Amino acid sequence: MRHITCTVNGVRREADVEPRQLLVYFLRETLGLTGTNVGCDTSSCGACTVMMDGKSVKSCTVLTVQADGSEIVTIEGLARDGQLHPMQEAFRQNHALQCGYCTPGMIMAAVGLVENGQAASEEEIRVGLEGNLCRCTGYHNIVKAIQSAASTMRAPAQS
Amino acid sequence: MAQGPLPGEAAAEEGAVGTLTDTDVEMGRYVGSRMLRKEDGPLLAGRGSYVDNLALPGMVWVSIVRSPLAHARINRVDTSAALEVPGVVAAYSGADLASEWAAGLPCAWPVAPETKIPDHWPVAKDKARMVGDPVAVVVADTRAHAVDGAEAVDVDYEPLQPVTSIEQALADGAAVIHEEFGNNICFQDLKIASGDVDKVFAEAPVVVKQRYYHPRLIPNAMEPRGVLAQPMPVTGEMTMWSSTQIPHILRTLLALTLGIPESKFRVIAPDVGGGFGSKLDVYAEEAICLAVARKLGVPVKWIEERSENYLATLHGRDVIQDMEVAATQEGKLLGVRAKVLCDMGAYCQLVAPGIQVLGATLFSGVYQAEAASFECTAVFTNRTPTDAYRGAGRPEATYAIERIMDALARRVGKDPAEVRELNFIPPFSEPTANVFGAMYDSGNYKAGLDKALELADYQSLRREQAERRQRGDTKQLGIGLSTYIEACGSAPSRGFGSVNFGAGGWEAATIRCLPTGKVVVVTGTSPHGQGHETSWSQIVADALGVKFEDVEVLHGDTAISPQGLDTYGSRSLAAGGVAIQKAAEKIIAKARKIAAHELEVAEEDVEFADGALRVRGAPDKSRTVADVAFSAFLAHNIPDGMEPGMEESAVFDPVNNTFPSGAHVAVVEVDTQTGLVDLIRYVAVDDCGNIVNPMIAQGMVHGGLAQGIAEGLYEEATYDEHGNLTSGNMGAYRVPSAAELPSFETDHVVTPSTSNPGGWKGVGEAGTIGSPPAVVNAVVDALAPMGIDNIGMPVSPERVWRAIQAAQQGSGATTTGQGGQA
Numbered sequence: 001m002r003h004i005t006c007t008v009n010g011v012r013r014e015a016d017v018e019p020r021q022l023l024v025y026f027l028r029e030t031l032g033l034t035g036t037n038v039g040c041d042t043s044s045c046g047a048c049t050v051m052m053d054g055k056s057v058k059s060c061t062v063l064t065v066q067a068d069g070s071e072i073v074t075i076e077g078l079a080r081d082g083q084l085h086p087m088q089e090a091f092r093q094n095h096a097l098q099c100g101y102c103t104p105g106m107i108m109a110a111v112g113l114v115e116n117g118q119a120a121s122e123e124e125i126r127v128g129l130e131g132n133l134c135r136c137t138g139y140h141n142i143v144k145a146i147q148s149a150a151s152t153m154r155a156p157a158q159s
Numbered sequence: 160m161a162q163g164p165l166p167g168e169a170a171a172e173e174g175a176v177g178t179l180t181d182t183d184v185e186m187g188r189y190v191g192s193r194m195l196r197k198e199d200g201p202l203l204a205g206r207g208s209y210v211d212n213l214a215l216p217g218m219v220w221v222s223i224v225r226s227p228l229a230h231a232r233i234n235r236v237d238t239s240a241a242l243e244v245p246g247v248v249a250a251y252s253g254a255d256l257a258s259e260w261a262a263g264l265p266c267a268w269p270v271a272p273e274t275k276i277p278d279h280w281p282v283a284k285d286k287a288r289m290v291g292d293p294v295a296v297v298v299a300d301t302r303a304h305a306v307d308g309a310e311a312v313d314v315d316y317e318p319l320q321p322v323t324s325i326e327q328a329l330a331d332g333a334a335v336i337h338e339e340f341g342n343n344i345c346f347q348d349l350k351i352a353s354g355d356v357d358k359v360f361a362e363a364p365v366v367v368k369q370r371y372y373h374p375r376l377i378p379n380a381m382e383p384r385g386v387l388a389q390p391m392p393v394t395g396e397m398t399m400w401s402s403t404q405i406p407h408i409l410r411t412l413l414a415l416t417l418g419i420p421e422s423k424f425r426v427i428a429p430d431v432g433g434g435f436g437s438k439l440d441v442y443a444e445e446a447i448c449l450a451v452a453r454k455l456g457v458p459v460k461w462i463e464e465r466s467e468n469y470l471a472t473l474h475g476r477d478v479i480q481d482m483e484v485a486a487t488q489e490g491k492l493l494g495v496r497a498k499v500l501c502d503m504g505a506y507c508q509l510v511a512p513g514i515q516v517l518g519a520t521l522f523s524g525v526y527q528a529e530a531a532s533f534e535c536t537a538v539f540t541n542r543t544p545t546d547a548y549r550g551a552g553r554p555e556a557t558y559a560i561e562r563i564m565d566a567l568a569r570r571v572g573k574d575p576a577e578v579r580e581l582n583f584i585p586p587f588s589e590p591t592a593n594v595f596g597a598m599y600d601s602g603n604y605k606a607g608l609d610k611a612l613e614l615a616d617y618q619s620l621r622r623e624q625a626e627r628r629q630r631g632d633t634k635q636l637g638i639g640l641s642t643y644i645e646a647c648g649s650a651p652s653r654g655f656g657s658v659n660f661g662a663g664g665w666e667a668a669t670i671r672c673l674p675t676g677k678v679v680v681v682t683g684t685s686p687h688g689q690g691h692e693t694s695w696s697q698i699v700a701d702a703l704g705v706k707f708e709d710v711e712v713l714h715g716d717t718a719i720s721p722q723g724l725d726t727y728g729s730r731s732l733a734a735g736g737v738a739i740q741k742a743a744e745k746i747i748a749k750a751r752k753i754a755a756h757e758l759e760v761a762e763e764d765v766e767f768a769d770g771a772l773r774v775r776g777a778p779d780k781s782r783t784v785a786d787v788a789f790s791a792f793l794a795h796n797i798p799d800g801m802e803p804g805m806e807e808s809a810v811f812d813p814v815n816n817t818f819p820s821g822a823h824v825a826v827v828e829v830d831t832q833t834g835l836v837d838l839i840r841y842v843a844v845d846d847c848g849n850i851v852n853p854m855i856a857q858g859m860v861h862g863g864l865a866q867g868i869a870e871g872l873y874e875e876a877t878y879d880e881h882g883n884l885t886s887g888n889m890g891a892y893r894v895p896s897a898a899e900l901p902s903f904e905t906d907h908v909v910t911p912s913t914s915n916p917g918g919w920k921g922v923g924e925a926g927t928i929g930s931p932p933a934v935v936n937a938v939v940d941a942l943a944p945m946g947i948d949n950i951g952m953p954v955s956p957e958r959v960w961r962a963i964q965a966a967q968q969g970s971g972a973t974t975t976g977q978g979g980q981a
Contacts, residue, residue, distance in 0.1 A: 018303075025302075034212035035205015037432070039381045040465035044889035047381060075205035088203045092195060095854045098862060099688030100202030101209065101381040101432030122902065129897040133889070135381050135433050136688050137858060138865030138926075139897035 004068040008033070009077025017064045024048040024059035026067070027074060035075040035104050039133070046132030049105035049112075050074045056112030058105075058131070075104035078111070087111050090149035091142070098136035106132050110146045119150040189697035189707055193854040197692045197712075201430075208429040210385035210402045215458040218387070219248055221448055222305035223461070224295035224312045225470065226287030229321035229541035229882020230334060233285055233294060233314065240311040241297050246304030249455060250312065251296045253282035259450035261418030264506070265441055267661030268513035271346040274659075277337040277539070279506040281416075281443035281450070287316065288336055288505035289541050290883055291470025293443050298451055298459070321541040321882035325479055325500050328538035336505065336539045345503050345512060345537040351519045353595050354530025359494035363485030367566050369949050373476035373555055375502075375876035377886075378548050379894050380687075382432020383463035384472060386445050388452035397452065398425045401445055404434040405725040406685055408662070410717045412441045412509075417449050428715035431687035435866070436547035437472050438687065439727045440509045444471070466888045474876055475548020477502040478515065482522075482559040490571040490578040495531040495594070497522045497559055503537050504544035511545055512537055516658060517552030517646070517728075520595035524560035525604040525644045525820060526582035528594040541882045547727060549866055550927040553645040561641045561932035562949075569943060574621075575640050575936070576612060580605060583642075590815065590913055597646065599818045600920070601910040602846065608642055611822035611844040614904055620826060628944060633832055637941025639825040641933035647921035648733035648914060649724075650813035665812035666734035667722035670699065670742045672788035672805035678705055680712045683723020684735035689923065690855045691731060695739055697851055698917075702743035703784045704770025722810070729921030732851065733817045737915045741809035746784065747772075749805065753790050754782040756798045817912045817920040821845035825868075825933040829941040834960030836872060836938055842904045843929065848912040848920035856922045860905055863926020869895045870927070871934035875953050893953075942966070 001016040008031060015030055027033045027050070036059060039047030048059040051073040078085040084092070087107050097103040106129070113119045113128040125146050126139070134142060201207060226233075238250035257280070264279040282293045297308035320334035327333055328343040336343055360366060387400040397419055403409055406426040414421035431438065444461050452459040463471065478501045485494035501515050519533040568578040584591065586603040593599055617638070624636040649655070652663030669681040680699050684691055696710040713719050724734075747767050754772035755762040764775050772787065774780040787805070790796065794803035826840040843860055850856050873893040877885045886892040911918025931952065938954045939947060945966040950958055 020303075028211075029302075033205070034209075035207070037207075037209065037382070038211070039383070039432075040889045042465065042888045042890045044894075045381065045465070075203075079204060084203060092199045092203055095196065095858050097199060097202055098690070098858060099381065099433040100198070100207050100430065103202055104205045107203070126897040126900075131896070133379075133381065133894050133896055135379055135435065135866070135894070136862045138861035138863075138903065139900055140861040140903050141858060143897060143902065 002065050004065055006067050006069060007071045009073055019063070019065055021064045022060050023062040023064050023067050026064040027059060033074050033076050037101055037104060039101065044133065045102070046109055047102050047105040049108040049132065051108055051112060056109045075107060078107065085111070086152040087149040090145040090152065094141045094145035094148060096137060096141040096145035102132065102134045106134060106142060110149065113146065114150045114153050119146055122147065189700045190851050192697065192852070194693055194697055194707060194852055196690050197696060198690055209382055209432055210387055210400050210429060211462045213387050213400055213429070215387065215389055218458040218460055219298050219300060219455065220302045220305040221451060221459055221461040222297050222309040223293045223444065223447070224297065224309045224314065226283070226290060226292040226294050228287060228316050228318055229290050229323065230319040230336065231287045231316040232319060233283060233287060234317055235315040236295050237313040238295060240313060241308040244304065244308040244311050246300040247297060247308035248300065249298040250308060253280060253284040253294060256282050256296065256450055257284060260416060262415050264416060264443060264446065265412045266507035266509060266512065268510040269659050270513040270516050271349040274346040274512050275340045276507050281446040289543055291543060292505065293447070296447055296451065298455065302462070323540060323542065323878050323880060323882045325502050325538055325540065328540050336541060343539045345507065345539055347536045349516070349535045350532065351595065352532035356494055356496055356530040356532040359530040360483065360485045360496060363493050364488050365486045365570060366483060367563055367570050368481065368483040369563055369566055371480045371482060371559055371562060372951055373478040373558065374870070374874065374952050375477040376475040376548055376870060376874055377469055377876050377892055378435045378437035378472065378475060380433030380435055380437050383465055383468045384438065384442065384444065385462040386448040387458060387460045388448040389458045390452040390456055392456045396423045396425070397449060398427065399445065399449060400427045400429055402431050402438060403428050404431065404438040404685055404687055404727055406715055406717050407683060407723040407725050409441060409445065413445055413449060416441070416446050419449070425718045428685050434687045435549040436475065436551060436727060439547050440473055469884060469887050469892070470543055473508050473546040474504065474543045475545060476555065477545050478555050480555065480559045482563050484563050484567055486567055486571070488571060490567055490573050490581055492526050492528045492582045495523045495528050495560065497533045499533070499535040501535065501537050502540050502542070502545055504540060504542045506544050508544040508546040510547055513658065513660060514547055514552045515555060518556030520593065520597040521553060521556040521644060521646060522560055523594045524557065525584055525602065525642050527584055531594045542878055549863065550924045551728065553924065554867065554928045554931060557641070557643045557645065557928050558932045561643060562936060565936045565939065566948060569948065576608065576617065579608060579640065579642050588910065598815055600815060600912045600914045602818065602820050603908060603910050604642055604820060606908045607820060607822040607844045607846055610906060610908060611824050611842050614844065614906060615824040615826065615840065615842040617824065634828045634830050635941040637827045637829055637937040639933045639935065639937025639940055641823045641929050641936065643823070643929035644818055644820040645924060645928045646816040646818055647729035647924065648813050648817040649728045649730040650734065650816050650914070652812050662724060663812065664734060665810050666724055666738045667808065667810045668735065668738035668742045669806065669808040670739070670746050672746060672784060674789050674792040676709060676785035676788070678703060678710045680710060680739060681720045682712060682714045682735050682739060683720055683725065684731040685715045685723070685725040686731070687726065689726065689731060689859070690852070694732065694851045694855060695736065698736055698739050699743055702740055703746060705784060729923040732919045733912070733915055733921045734811060734813055736851070736919060737813070737917055738809050738811040740917060741811050742807050745807035745809060746805060749807065750784050750787045752798055752801065753787040757782060757790065757796070813914055815914040817848065817914045819845065819847045819920040819922060819925050821925060821929050823929045823933040825937040827934065827937040827941060829938055829959060831963055834956035834963065836954055836956070836959060838868060838872065838901055838934060840904065841868070841901055843926065844906045844908060845922065845925050846908045846910055846920070847922035847925060849909060849918035851919070857905055859922045860926045861903055863924060864903055864930050865895060865900055867927040867930030868900065868934055871931040871952055871954060873899065873953050
């Protein structure tokens with residue numbers, strides 16, 4: 001077992017973990033943050049995407065021990081003060097989810113794209129989303145939602 | 160129900176965004192409006208209740224040992240080493256669990272009288288018949304320990320010759336998968352025909368014949384399957400959470416497999432992460448978890464891994480079609496003849512034998528003809544079983560007729576749109592028979608095609624195509640049409656009886672008006688992404704004059720919704736939605752009686768108008784449904800002899816299927832040097848009858864299109880000669896991402912269905928059915944000047960490149976696809 005310390009959704013967490021444990025199972029089973037889903041075993045689907053130190057990562061491809069010292073944000077940590085994050089709200093307004101299983105990972109990946117300035121055009125969004133699979137929506141409304149959220153997120157915050 | 164122009168329709172099609180709430184929607188007009196989904200809140204917040212998110216005290220984990228060989232005798236299963244692994248609490252071979260089964264896993268559709276249904280035990284006992292067949296079960300305290308234990312099980316296999324294709328299954332001297340049958344045939348030459356087909360073909364001036372192959376497809380619901388079984392040893396009750404489309408059907412059929420009294424068995428489908436037919440089945444792992452929970456007396460959980468899903472969850476399609484049409488020189492269709500070979504895989508899953516029959520009478524599509532026949536043979540192979548995958552039989556029929564209509568157009572030298580128009584069944588609003596005798600409910604196929612061609616700007620596309628051809632561009636333009644039709648709604652019950660289907664087509668609903676004005680709707684449908692909570696709320700809010708927010712829809716739990724036939728085959732609205740409407744009509748009938756009593760007028764003087772029960776001629780004298788529901792709760796002053804309370808149930812048994820249709824246009828660029836196909840536009844005009852929520856209907860079309868386009872261009876499950884799945888994970892099997900697909904251009908025409916009072920047809924599968932022939936027709940259209948007449952699915956760059964090479968060398972210009980070499 002290895003001792004690790006990290007911050008998850010703003011809360012400091014410490015745990016002794018098996019070296020082979022994947023980050024996604026640390027989040028889901030140790031911390032009970034089941035919003036992050038597991039959809040494959042080959043890092044193909046992106047359902048498990050979370051933000052780690054400001055970058056979107058597939059948490060099935062990170063060992064928990066690699067997250068020692070990092071700051072992690074999961075879908076549960078995105079809303080602020082009872083208000084959905086603009087990306088969550090845009091998904092709702094644009095019907096960008098059906099079964100909802102890919103949604104947490106898709107939203108985290110989308111937030112990563114916008115925050116890193118990689119959502120300037122439909123083409124850029126589509127290429128940027130290549131690592132996140134959805135089987136329900138055909139991506140049409142997901143792309144629209146991200147375009148919409150991108151403009152909201154870029155707009156100067158209202159005081 | 161009042162049906163006018165659909166509010167929100169135009170906005171939805173243009174993709175406008177807006178938050179509709181109660182205040183925006185005139186009372187009584189929720190149906191047809193773009194209501195945002197009730198389901199979304201928890202799903203967006205990461206608070207979904209998928210099976211893997213559930214845990215119970217004392218829960219143990221199951222891992223399944225699966226055969227690595229496609230066909231092998233099981234000589235010995237040694238679980239002793241597994242029992243030494245830390246955390247392992249039990250390990251079982253197939254023989255160890257044999258006494259747990261009161262029956263094998265069920266097949267409910269022996270479609271032909273002589274259909275052979277093999278024994279299918281949840282854990283194989285003496286023979287493994289596919290890679291992935293369960294051969295042992297290990298139970299441990301954690302997920303990881305269960306996997307560690309499974310790796311320690313030692314199985315002695317004696318390899319047998321595998322059967323890995325349809326052709327091999329039928330070949331002389333093939334190994335026999337189920338020895339008791341003597342060969343690998345499940346059923347043979349099942350025939351549905353109308354008219355003198357042979358005569359029509361013999362006399363027709365034009366006959367076009369092509370062979371098509373539908374690749375094996377892996378459904379890939381984003382949530383793999385999962386099961387949690389909780390025994391109540393004292394009472395003998397059992398509860399099972401399963402990622403399933405069919406909790407009601409599971410309760411009945413697994414009760415039979417396990418010998419559990421159905422009355423003590425509760426099945427819950429919590430949030431389910433997509434299905435597409437792959438969760439429309441009774442699975443070994445469900446039976447295994449129930450058996451282990453019963454043996455050990457503790458909760459048992461199993462969660463499928465994705466690579467496991469590729470082996471253990473049903474596949475779709477894998478069908479070879481010899482399709483022929485007979486026609487006049489002008490391209491007027493005279494006859495249709497389809498001969499179909501399909502693969503059951505290693506066993507018969509729940510409805511597998513009947514899948515091709517679901518499309519049998521649609522091989523003539525939206526066209527008139529004089530005679531038609533469909534003939535089908537089904538075989539066993541040592542591969543994962545096939546069953547209902549989104550569209551189920553209808554994509555197959557649609558592909559065959561829509562591909563061959565293009566081939567016919569080329570043969571007679573006409574535009575494919577012109578040949579289609581020449582053959583359309585004329586517009587109709589009353590049930591009309593096609594050549595097979597299927598009674599189409601309503602349709603206007605020309606209106607759909609006209610709209611699609613206009614949206615696509617078809618003439619401009621043809622001009623651009625001509626210019627590129629003229630210039631000899633490397634990237635040639637292809638335009639593909641598909642004017643599809645499908646049959647939805649799984650009806651009627653008697654019709655199902657006539658084809659040996661083990662269930663009816665009805666659906667049930669209950670509406671309960673609570674004393675506080677809230678309304679509970681209990682549905683027998685079991686959504687897994689379709690948004691029933693939203694659409695059903697819209698129907699009930701209109702029907703009872705209550706607020707959308709005041710309606711709560713309950714589903715997916717057999718203890719809450721005791722009657723139902725669940726969600727598949729685009730049946731939920733056309734059967735379940737109507738049941739809800741019928742239950743609402745009963746509520747209104749009772750409410751009228753109470754209102755009349757309270758307002759001291761005759762019952763016939765009370766009408767339900769503008770969301771309330773009003774006295775005719777004095778509409779200000781009124782009661783709301785909530786008012787009279789409270790009166791019915793108090794029961795202080797209700798009519799003599801009336802039962803207190805306001806709860807009504809209804810079961811709707813549709814008289815006929817519904818027949819959604821549509822016209823799709825695919826536009827592709829084909830790189831003639833590399834074979835790369837780029838889908839640059841996709842136009843879809845669909846007719847799903849009246850629409851409850853245009854946003855949801857459009858979303859269904861989008862998702863269906865992506866899956867159908869994927870069948871046409873990307874996806875194919877492949878096996879090697881040993882029966883190993885060589886596309887065995889998401890890296891190797893090409894589920895398309897956003898990067899491979901365009902935005903879609905959608906619209907619709909509306910011809911209300913005559914099969915139900917709502918005029919609803921269903922929309923869940925339409926996109927998947929209409930799109931494969933459109934994209935493949937587009938690729939063939941681009942390459943037709945080279946003499947290329949057919950390319951197999953999926954139309955990969957390699958397949959296109961080879962077809963071009965063959966055409967340039969003049970050595971025949973047709974590739975059919977993996978399983979269908981002519």
